[in-house]
Structures are given as structure tokens and as C-alpha cells.
Amino acid sequence: MLLVAAALCSLFAGCSSPAAETSEAPPAPASSTEPSEQTPELKDVDLAFFTGKVETVDLLDEIIAAYNAQSGGITVEQEYQNDASNIIKIKFASGAAPDVMTTYEQEYVDQGKYLDLSDWNDVWDRLIPSMRENCTDLNTGNQFRVCTNMTMAGFWYNKEIFETLNLEPADTWEGFVANLEAIKTAMPDVDPWFIFGSEAWHLGHLIEFMPHGYIKAKFGATEAKEAMLANDKAVLNFGDPSGAMATFASGLLEVQSKGLINADVLTATNDNCIDAFVTGKAAMFSNGMWCLSSILEKDPSMADKIGFMPYPSMMADGTPMVLVAEDSGYSISADTQYIEEAKSFLEYLFSAENQKKYSESLGSPSAFTDVDADWAPAAVVEGVNIAIDSAANIGYTNEKPAGFSGDDAGRMVQDLLAGRYTAEQFATAYEEAWDAGFAS
Amino acid sequence: MQKKRIDYSQFLSLPALILFSVFFVYPLLKGVGMSLTNWDGMGKASFVGFKNFIDFFADERAISDIRTTLIFAVGSAVLLNLVGLGYAVLMNSSFRGKSLARVIIYLPAIISPLIMGYIWYFLLQPGRGFLYHAFQQLGLPDLIGNWMSSYPSALAVLVLVNVWQFAGMTMIIYLAGLQSISGDVLEAALIDGATPWQRFYRVTLPLLMPAIRINVVTNIIGSLSVFDVIMSLTEGGPGYATESLSIYIMRMCYGSRTGYSTAVAMILFLIILVPVLISMRLTKSKA
Known part of the structure; x- marks a missing residue:
């Protein structure tokens, strides 16, 4: 009995209770300059x-x-x-x-x-x-x-394929789609744009870098972040049927219906993407600098074949964008x-x-x-530097509603690609989810 | 004068009672309290009454998750019992290699559902998976579709994988039931001129009722709390189409909505309680 009692005491001692019982206000951010004990x-x-x-x-x-x-x-x-x-x-x-x-x-x-x-x-x-x-x-x-x-994110592309087909990185969405179509026509076995959509974070990043990127590039990083913190609809305008979010959704549906992205977009993984890129079965994909080591580990000879380009502008008044972030x-x-x-x-x-x-x-x-x-590798560094110099540099958005994560956004894109939304419905649903994220 | 004897045997249940209280009653009561707050897992919690429960039934995603969970549970229970019973009838007959067949059928049940989900993911991947390549070699690549990309087919895959994994376990219970049926009863039916179907339907099946009850109830309970196979095979996707209530609870909890997720856990507890109570009632009436 004593043993059981002792075990119980130690169990309860380990239990922490919700702060409801302490009811203390959250502490102010601590400062390293404050006197400490x-x-x-x-x-x-x-x-x-x-x-x-x-x-x-x-x-x-x-x-x-x-x-x-x-x-x-x-x-x-x-x-x-x-x-x-x-x-x-x-x-x-x-x-x-x-x-x-x-x-x-x-x-x-x-x-x-x-x-x-x-x-x-x-x-x-x-x-x-x-x-x-x-x-x-x-x-x-x-x-x-x-x-x-620092990290950068943009489109990684196979320079050999681009050189063979005399393609240049595109600044606009129309030019980008034309490149994808040219690749599809000349190389039917190659996926022009590989999206590994089974990983929701990747699709969330597409939103982060493209429609959110447009807002950040247009209004400037600070103003855009403040608008996101305050849910300023005049700036964000997510639900507008002709806004950045609907245009992004429409663009994705367009490339999907034309077969310009991989057919297994909803089940493909990051590893599948790297494999496809290294073996020449994918011409380009969106990702951050962190994928570089995986590519070179699979095939060191890719060092001279990897190109890097900014995200094309999807909106008429937009500019090409590249993520440059901490x-x-x-x-x-x-x-x-x-x-x-x-x-x-x-x-x-x-x-x-x-x-x-x-x-x-x-x-x-x-x-x-x-x-x-x-x-x-020097060729990659050069490509990245050119992209950074030629495009609007956008950062990450940490200022998101607590109840609507990047993964949540990615799952909405999964639904879009699974045929649950039209572009306009997607924009409306995104705005609603964003607003609800602030409320929760 | 006779000295009154103390029955110390009742104290023997005390350790079990204490453990039950600590690991079941206390967390349950704590959970009920937590479900009535807006606790985010770290900061200050405030009492919100039944708001979490009201919010749950107003959330489209949550309702869709209930539907998915129920379809998965009922679909799994029906198929598991049909397949398990079929296997059991087969294993109750005599043929060469029966022991090996029994092991092969039971083997998936001892593998973690999480691992099983990943294995099936790599088998089923369209254009890349093992089955795609196998069918391609046979000249039938179109037989493997993009099944995990849409709601009905993804859910069907999940149910089938679950059935494939646990049919062996259901089979064992049915087999035990079949082997407990007296040969005399079946022989009497045979002498009375009953056909094989009549013997199965009129004699074997009624005598299997206890095994059927155990299997149906345990399968429904297990399937209602499904988590791992969905996490590894579809992660609840595409979107949230195949998300179960257990996954929803986990995501809400990690999404800084601990009070709300606890309320959902209470709702899931009540949903699971229904088949348990029905089973207890049936067992009682049978007794």
C-alpha cells in the first residue's frame, strides 16, 4: 500500500494543470538586459x-x-x-x-x-x-x-532540357505556361512541372510564394505583414474572384487540365520529385534551397544542370518573385x-x-x-544571384492567423486539385478559412 | 464469543481500483473539465460552457469527419466479418497446407497499422508503386488507377487495407466458434436431410452468434478510433476528405485548440460507447 501511495504521489506531482487554475496573465517578453538572479x-x-x-x-x-x-x-x-x-x-x-x-x-x-x-x-x-x-x-x-x-525559394529547372528546347525562364504566367507546353510537346514522357502534393506543406508554400508573394511584392514586406496581422481585407483581398488567390487557383487548374503537371500530383512525395528531377523525368519544380543537397547527393553530376528562376507573375500588375528569407x-x-x-x-x-x-x-x-x-556549386550560386537580382525579393509570412496554418492552406490546394473547388470557390473558401483562423 | 473475521480478500482489488481511478477515472473527469474551457494547451483557460460542443456540430469539416469515420467503421466491420467468416469456414475444412495458409492470413495482424499503411502506399502509388510496375509487366498498367486522389476511392482503399490486415484476427475468433460447435448437431441435421447451405444457415450460423457479436463490436470499436493506417496512407487527404475523428482531435490539439479537441474526444467517446452498450445489452439478454 505504501508503495502504491508513493507511486500515486509521484504521479500527481508530475501532473501539470491548465493555467485556468493559476489564471495568470501571459508574461511580457523577457529581456536579457533585465537584472537576473x-x-x-x-x-x-x-x-x-x-x-x-x-x-x-x-x-x-x-x-x-x-x-x-x-x-x-x-x-x-x-x-x-x-x-x-x-x-x-x-x-x-x-x-x-x-x-x-x-x-x-x-x-x-x-x-x-x-x-x-x-x-x-x-x-x-x-x-x-x-x-x-x-x-x-x-x-x-x-x-x-x-x-x-538565408534561404531562397523559386523554380528549379533542368538546364539541359531548357537548352535543348531553346527555352528561357519566363517572367509572366503566360510565358511560363508556354514553356511547360513546349516541354510537354517535345518530351511527352517528361513532367514539365512536378508538384509533390501529398505533402501539404509544399502546396502551402506555393500559396506562400505566389499569391501571398504577389501581395508582399506589391505592398512591401512590412505593410503586407501588418495587413496579415490585422486581417486588412483591403490589402489582402483573398476572396476577390479576380484577385491573386483566384488567379493562382485558376492557373493551377489550367496546368492540371492541360496535363502540364504530374498526374500523381496528390500522391507524389518530395522523394519522388527529387528522383524524377535527377533522372530527367521532371523539368522543373518549386522548392527552397534546402532541396539542393538531396539532388546533389543523388547525382553529383547535376551540379552543372540545375537552373534556378523566380516565380513568374500571375497577375497583370505583378513582378517575378523569389523568396529570400531567414x-x-x-x-x-x-x-x-x-x-x-x-x-x-x-x-x-x-x-x-x-x-x-x-x-x-x-x-x-x-x-x-x-x-x-x-x-x-558555382553554377548554382550564379543562377541564384541572377534570380535574386532580377526579381522582387519576398520573405516568409509568420504573421498568419493561429488557426490557419500553412499545412491547412496546402490541404485546401489538395482539395482544389481533387476537383472540389472552382477557382472562385477556392478564393472564397480561402478567405473564409483565413478569417476563421483569426476567430479560433 | 465468536470473534468477527475480517475479509481481507476485498482489499486485493484496491491496487486495481487505484490504477483504474488514476489512469481512467481521473483523466476522464479532467477531460470533461477541460472540454468546457478554451484552453490552448499553454496559456490561460476560461470556462466556455458547451461552446466547444456547439462549435463542433457547426464545423463542416468535423461533420465530414464523423461521416468518414462511420463509413470506415461500418464498411470495415461488415467486410471484416464476411471475409473473416469465409476464411474461418475454409480453415475449418481439411486441405493440405492449412497451417501455412492460416499463418499467412493472420500475419498482417501482427504488423503495426502505421507500417502497413506505408507498405500499401508504396504498393499503390500510381505510376511508381510496385503494383503499377507489376501490372505494367503484364501489359495491364491501367488496372492501377489514382485511387488515393479522390474521396470515395481513397476511403475504399483505406477500408480494404484495414480488412486485409485484420481479417485474420476475425478469422481466429470465428474459427474458435466453429470448432466449438458439436459435430453431433451437424450430423443430426445431415441425417434429417439438410443441404450444406441449410446446415450452415440454420445450424452453424445461430451457434456462431457469440463469435459474431464479439467480432462486430470489437471491429466497430477499433475502426471508430482509427488513426494510424489513415495517417500513413492518405494523411487524411486529399484535403481533409479521409480524415477520421481521431486525426481531427490530434490536429486540433496541436493547433492550439486543446479545450476544443478534448470536447471532440468526449464526443468520440460517446460515439464509441453506443456499440459497447448495445453489445452489453445483447450479451445480457442472451444470458
């Missing part, structure tokens, strides 16, 4: 580092091992979780937030979960100014994360007792030497001005 000297501590970036786990293990060996008592332990964005929620809820993490969500910023890093000038002074801007929370104007890299963001928990130790670890990770390794391993340009890394 811990001593400024580094202590013998164990730091928990949480990440959802599978592609950096091995390299970070290596860097962490080197750091631990020379840190004088600080031991960093990396935890990787595939479903990191959900698991971090459980960690926050149970009061077991990691000291350092790569997961970053606006709702956690609003709840004061991250340490304010705005005064960390040693790091900010080394960062490209636009990247610091991208790390800035619109609500407070402060920075709660440091992004070490990547690899690191935040410190507002609740950590080891602020100085966490900063010490991150400063080590942010050193030029480690960032060169990181950038080259990730295949993504560094956001630090003092890091000179060969992050991709």
Missing part, C-alpha cells in the same frame, strides 16, 4: 538544445562535441525531434522548455517564451542588416532569435537560468569558422558578413 560567471551546467532541423543534426553534434570539450563545464546536449513544432508546445506547456531552440512561432513570442536578444550587438553587428530586419518581431520591434543563414534561427528560452551559458554556446556556434562549415553543409548562404562559404 543568476551570476554572470559561467557555471557547470547542462544546456538543453532543441532542434527540428534534421539536416543539421550531425554537423551540430560535431560542433557541440568540440564546444563541450573546451567550454569549461558547460555541457550542451542536442535533442532532435521530427515533429519539433508540436513537441516544443508540449515542452513549453509542461515547463520543460529547452535552454536553446531552433523552433520559433509568433504565438510563443506573444506569450513571452523567448528571451529578448535585441541588445546582443556582438552578434547583430556581424549580421547582414536585412536579416536582422527579418528576425524582428513586428509587434514589439525586438529580436527574439538570431538567423544564421533560415536557421536560434532562440533562448525566457525561462532559462543559464542565459550567459546559452549565449556562450551560441557565440561559439556563430563563430566564422563554424558558420562556414554550417553553411557549406546546409547548402545555404550565411547571413554573417564575415563568413565566406562555398555553399553551392
Whole structure:
């Protein structure tokens, strides 16, 4: 009986209850400048580092091992979780937030979960100014994360196919469709545009980069983000039957009905896409810089055959767009007792030497001005630079309604491609889902 | 004077009662409380009464998920019982290789439904899957369609995969029922001139009722809470067309709607309770 009682006590001790019982208001974002109880000297501590970036786990293990060996008592332990964005929620809820993490969500910023890093000038002074801007929370104007890299997203295309058919990257949707048709006619076995629609995030990205991209390019990043935060319908105009969202939906239905995208669009995976591209069975696909390492791993000889081009403008008053956004963001928990130790670890990770390794391993340009890394084959770098110079640079939208995620948007595109919506119905349904996301 | 004896045996049930209270009663009561709040999983929770329940029935996606879950459960239960009974009748007869056949039929049941979903995904992928290539070799590539891309066919695939996986388990229960039927009864029917169909329909089937009841109820309960095979095969797609209530609960919970998702879990609990109560009633009346 005693054993059972002891077990029960320990069970209940582990149970946390909803904050209803504590009824405390969310704390204000913490600041690293506020006086804290811990001593400024580094202590013998164990730091928990949480990440959802599978592609950096091995390299970070290596860097962490080197750091631990020379840190004088600080031991960093990396935890990787595939479903990191959900698991971090459980960690926050149970009061077991990691000291350092790569997961970053606006709702956690609003709840004061991250340490304010705005005064960390040693790091900010080394960062490209636009990247610091991208790390800035619109609500407070402060920075709660440091992004070490940049990422780009656009259309990757097979240069050999384009050269064989004398095609040039198109600036407009009409030109883009003409290219797809030319490929389909000349090479019936090749999928002109490969969409891996079984992965909702990919379809969500198409919305993010094309119709949302149009809004961001037209109104500017800050105004567009503010409009998204405030659900300003005059700017967003999602439900307009002749607006960006309906035009995007109409365009997708057009290429689907003409057979210009893969027939298995709703069941194809990212791996299928890479396979098809590497084997010449897909002429182009949309994705971010992160796919580069997978392509080159499958076939290193692709290095000279990979082209990169901006998203064509679908609207008459639009411009070609390419995503240039922050990547690899690191935040410190507002609740950590080891602020100085966490900063010490991150400063080590942010050193030029480690960032060169990181950038080259990730295949993504560094956001630090003092890091000179060969992050991709020269031909790819050149193509990316041309695309960035020739198109409107758009960033990610973190300012979305809490109840309507990128995956939700992607699932709506699945429905569109499955024939559930017309273009106009899709635009209306998207606006309704967006509005409902604010209400929930 | 006779000393009153204390019956210590009743205390033996105490550990089980405590465990039941801790792992079932307490979470259930906690869940009921949580379902009446707007808790987002982290911050402040406020009492909202039955708003979550009202919102659920006003949500088109949720209603569609109920429909999907019920179709999946009823379709699975019917087919599982028909196929399982067919297998059992076959396995109750004599033929060479019966033991091997029984193992092969039962084998899928010991594999995780999640793994099974992924296996079937790679088998069925149009234009890439194993079955596509196999039929292509036979000159019949059109036999494999894009079945997971539309609602009715994707749901049919899910039901069939579920049936394929668990028919062996249903078969075992039917087989046990068939083998418990006395040979004398069947022999008497034979002497009375009953045809094979009459013997099956008039004698075997009524005597199998307890096995039928167990199978129908367990299959419906299992299928109503389906999660893994759908997650791995269609992820509830295209869109949310094949999303089950269990997946909906998970997505709402991770979508910062913990109070609401708990309310949906309560609704699912009640939905599952119906066949359980019917089964208990039937068992009681039989007794």
C-alpha cells in the first residue's frame, strides 16, 4: 500500500494543470538586459538544445562535441525531434522548455517564451542588416532569435532540357505556361512541372510564394505583414474572384487540365520529385534551397544542370518573385537560468569558422558578413544571384492567423486539385478559412 | 464469543481500483473539465460552457469527419466479418497446407497499422508503386488507377487495407466458434436431410452468434478510433476528405485548440460507447 501511495504521489506531482487554475496573465517578453538572479560567471551546467532541423543534426553534434570539450563545464546536449513544432508546445506547456531552440512561432513570442536578444550587438553587428530586419518581431520591434543563414525559394529547372528546347525562364504566367507546353510537346514522357502534393506543406508554400508573394511584392514586406496581422481585407483581398488567390487557383487548374503537371500530383512525395528531377523525368519544380543537397547527393553530376528562376507573375500588375528569407534561427528560452551559458554556446556556434562549415553543409548562404562559404556549386550560386537580382525579393509570412496554418492552406490546394473547388470557390473558401483562423 | 473475521480478500482489488481511478477515472473527469474551457494547451483557460460542443456540430469539416469515420467503421466491420467468416469456414475444412495458409492470413495482424499503411502506399502509388510496375509487366498498367486522389476511392482503399490486415484476427475468433460447435448437431441435421447451405444457415450460423457479436463490436470499436493506417496512407487527404475523428482531435490539439479537441474526444467517446452498450445489452439478454 505504501508503495502504491508513493507511486500515486509521484504521479500527481508530475501532473501539470491548465493555467485556468493559476489564471495568470501571459508574461511580457523577457529581456536579457533585465537584472537576473543568476551570476554572470559561467557555471557547470547542462544546456538543453532543441532542434527540428534534421539536416543539421550531425554537423551540430560535431560542433557541440568540440564546444563541450573546451567550454569549461558547460555541457550542451542536442535533442532532435521530427515533429519539433508540436513537441516544443508540449515542452513549453509542461515547463520543460529547452535552454536553446531552433523552433520559433509568433504565438510563443506573444506569450513571452523567448528571451529578448535585441541588445546582443556582438552578434547583430556581424549580421547582414536585412536579416536582422527579418528576425524582428513586428509587434514589439525586438529580436527574439538570431538567423544564421538565408534561404531562397523559386523554380528549379533542368538546364539541359531548357537548352535543348531553346527555352528561357519566363517572367509572366503566360510565358511560363508556354514553356511547360513546349516541354510537354517535345518530351511527352517528361513532367514539365512536378508538384509533390501529398505533402501539404509544399502546396502551402506555393500559396506562400505566389499569391501571398504577389501581395508582399506589391505592398512591401512590412505593410503586407501588418495587413496579415490585422486581417486588412483591403490589402489582402483573398476572396476577390479576380484577385491573386483566384488567379493562382485558376492557373493551377489550367496546368492540371492541360496535363502540364504530374498526374500523381496528390500522391507524389518530395522523394519522388527529387528522383524524377535527377533522372530527367521532371523539368522543373518549386522548392527552397534546402532541396539542393538531396539532388546533389543523388547525382553529383547535376551540379552543372540545375537552373534556378523566380516565380513568374500571375497577375497583370505583378513582378517575378523569389523568396529570400531567414533560415536557421536560434532562440533562448525566457525561462532559462543559464542565459550567459546559452549565449556562450551560441557565440561559439556563430563563430566564422563554424558558420562556414554550417553553411557549406546546409547548402545555404550565411547571413554573417564575415563568413565566406562555398555553399553551392558555382553554377548554382550564379543562377541564384541572377534570380535574386532580377526579381522582387519576398520573405516568409509568420504573421498568419493561429488557426490557419500553412499545412491547412496546402490541404485546401489538395482539395482544389481533387476537383472540389472552382477557382472562385477556392478564393472564397480561402478567405473564409483565413478569417476563421483569426476567430479560433 | 465468536470473534468477527475480517475479509481481507476485498482489499486485493484496491491496487486495481487505484490504477483504474488514476489512469481512467481521473483523466476522464479532467477531460470533461477541460472540454468546457478554451484552453490552448499553454496559456490561460476560461470556462466556455458547451461552446466547444456547439462549435463542433457547426464545423463542416468535423461533420465530414464523423461521416468518414462511420463509413470506415461500418464498411470495415461488415467486410471484416464476411471475409473473416469465409476464411474461418475454409480453415475449418481439411486441405493440405492449412497451417501455412492460416499463418499467412493472420500475419498482417501482427504488423503495426502505421507500417502497413506505408507498405500499401508504396504498393499503390500510381505510376511508381510496385503494383503499377507489376501490372505494367503484364501489359495491364491501367488496372492501377489514382485511387488515393479522390474521396470515395481513397476511403475504399483505406477500408480494404484495414480488412486485409485484420481479417485474420476475425478469422481466429470465428474459427474458435466453429470448432466449438458439436459435430453431433451437424450430423443430426445431415441425417434429417439438410443441404450444406441449410446446415450452415440454420445450424452453424445461430451457434456462431457469440463469435459474431464479439467480432462486430470489437471491429466497430477499433475502426471508430482509427488513426494510424489513415495517417500513413492518405494523411487524411486529399484535403481533409479521409480524415477520421481521431486525426481531427490530434490536429486540433496541436493547433492550439486543446479545450476544443478534448470536447471532440468526449464526443468520440460517446460515439464509441453506443456499440459497447448495445453489445452489453445483447450479451445480457442472451444470458
